[in-house]
Amino acid sequence: MGLDMQDVTDDARGFLREFRIDYLNIRDQSNPVARRYGVTGIPETFFITAKGKIVGHVIGVASPQQLREGIAATLSGRPVGATPGGAQRPTR
Numbered sequence: 617m618g619l620d621m622q623d624v625t626d627d628a629r630g631f632l633r634e635f636r637i638d639y640l641n642i643r644d645q646s647n648p649v650a651r652r653y654g655v656t657g658i659p660e661t662f663f664i665t666a667k668g669k670i671v672g673h674v675i676g677v678a679s680p681q682q683l684r685e686g687i688a689a690t691l692s693g694r695p696v697g698a699t700p701g702g703a704q705r706p707t708r
Contacts, residue, residue: 617642621650622658657704663690676701 618641620628625643632641644650653662656675663672663686671693672686678701689696 619644619649621647621655659701659704661686661701663687663696665690665693667693669693670695672696673698674701675699676704678702 618637618639620641621644623631628641628643631637642649647655653660659677661672661674661678661683662670664670671689672695674682674686675698678686682699682701685696
């Protein structure tokens with residue numbers, strides 16, 4: 617699921633169309649979800665099990681290896697913790 621927290625709605629929809637993103641995206645208009653999760657810079661990726669347990673977190677752009685490890689952690693339920701990713705920008 618994607619969380620849009622800094623874009624104008626039309627810009628966000630255009631981005632989803634342009635990059636053919638078809639997974640669920642929600643608007644976090646005043647950032648309550650981001651604050652609850654402790655987002656410090658975007659993008660950030662959280663890996664969450666089907667039972668709602670956070671098992672991984674990448675701050676910044678996630679590498680393919682980090683995505684593989686996070687998905688494996690999600691499926692196994694074994695935490696991999698938080699790791700730094702690539703480029704990021706601060707939240708407002």
